[in-house]
Amino acid sequence: MLRQHHKKTSRHAEHGVTGYSVSTFRNNSAPRYEDHQNWFTVFGVFFPAMTGVFAGINMSDDLRNPVQDVPVGTMAAVGTCLFLYLVFVLGLASTCQRWALTTDYLIAEKASAIGVMVLSGLYISSMSACLGALYLTPRIVQSMANDGILPFSRQLSLGKGPNRVPVVALVLFALVTFLFILVGQVNTLAPIVTIPFLLTYACVEYAYFSMAMTYDMQRRRNERFRQQACLIRAQAADTHKSPTASSYGALADAKRVHDQTGASARDHSTVSSTESPITSPDEHSSIRSAESRESNPSKGTDSGATDRSYLLGK
Known part of the structure; x- marks a missing residue:
């Protein structure tokens, strides 16, 4: 032993x-x-x-x-x-x-x-990394294609089945992966893989930094817009409760436009009635009496009495 x-x-x-x-x-x-x-x-x-x-x-x-x-x-x-x-x-x-x-x-x-345990863990971790890459990376490419960022976005955004599996993006990712596997040296390939990761993280961190720097500005702007919206709703509520409370603003303008439209419609109806064709002498006499009353209001009572006496005598 x-x-x-x-x-x-x-x-x-x-x-x-x-x-x-x-x-x-x-x-x-x-x-x-x-x-x-x-x-x-x-x-x-x-x-x-x-x-x-x-x-x-x-x-x-x-x-x-x-x-x-x-x-x-x-x-x-x-x-x-x-x-x-x-x-x-x-x-x-x-x-x-x-x-x-x-x-x-x-x-x-x-x-x-126990060397077998180490080799088993190595194979399991390698398979897990491969499956994770095959599941995640094509979906990221599909999402970017849906936003129209990548060339050939229409083909890369296609999905198959109810879960929209990105088959085209998966095939493209597999081809690119095989090209890197042909290098054959991990120490040569690892720095090449590290550079895109670092560039991506740098862009993400800069985007987060920019958003954090403008957070206070965005919050003040949202607060100002919220105050303006509350003020507009309060004015609308006050105007609805008291029609004579406000004589300016959008509601007052709308009311004036409505009044002007109604007045013009009434004038148009009056003109149409005066310009209608006369079909009988009685209508002609009534129109003339109406015109005379409008031209001379003081004689409206006398002309009305004359018309009544004429009708009674007839």
Whole structure:
């Protein structure tokens, strides 16, 4: 049994695994960049590992209360991932030599007690990342196409089925992904992927900063419009209760237009009645008597008496 343990220990030592050691951790704690490597290249490789926490933000349409659930879920995901990554990094730094960490990408499988569990977790996390990308990215492209931002927006906005699955956007995303897979080097591909992420986050943060800076201005403007609307409703209510309370404004103008229209209609009816054709002598005499009364109001009573006496005599 001691011989098997010695063989296992020697095999781990050949792969650069020394076990938990303070000297190994001290040797790996200081930065020692290789040729053509610096802090930014290392950050570019590490940064894509932190982008999966924003998958919940892209699925905000499926949440019951996005305003409350998205911040809580995002912060919980960031905290959990940060804790697991720190434990993973500190564990490898305490058990593996530097040359093994920089050359062997599967050093975690050799340093673990059960290597199959590490490989299973690697496959599961890879499948989860692929499924998340296949579900989220085409829908983002479809939403942008619905707004007319992208070229060929009509084709990219098409959906199939009741859930409007973006088939065209999914095929386009798969083709672009295959092109990046052909690179074959993770350390070469990771900085290329990091740049679009950082540009997108910079634009989002600038948009939020602009909205936050103009929040007070927008609130004052909304308050002013609300006060004006309340004042207009109050004036309308007062005018409706007391017709003589207001002699100016839109309501008074509408009333004057209505009065003028009624007066013109009455004048038109009067002119029409005076210009109507005469069909009998009696109508002719009544029209002449009406005209004489209008021209001489003082004689209206005498002409009326004359007409009555004429009719009685007849």
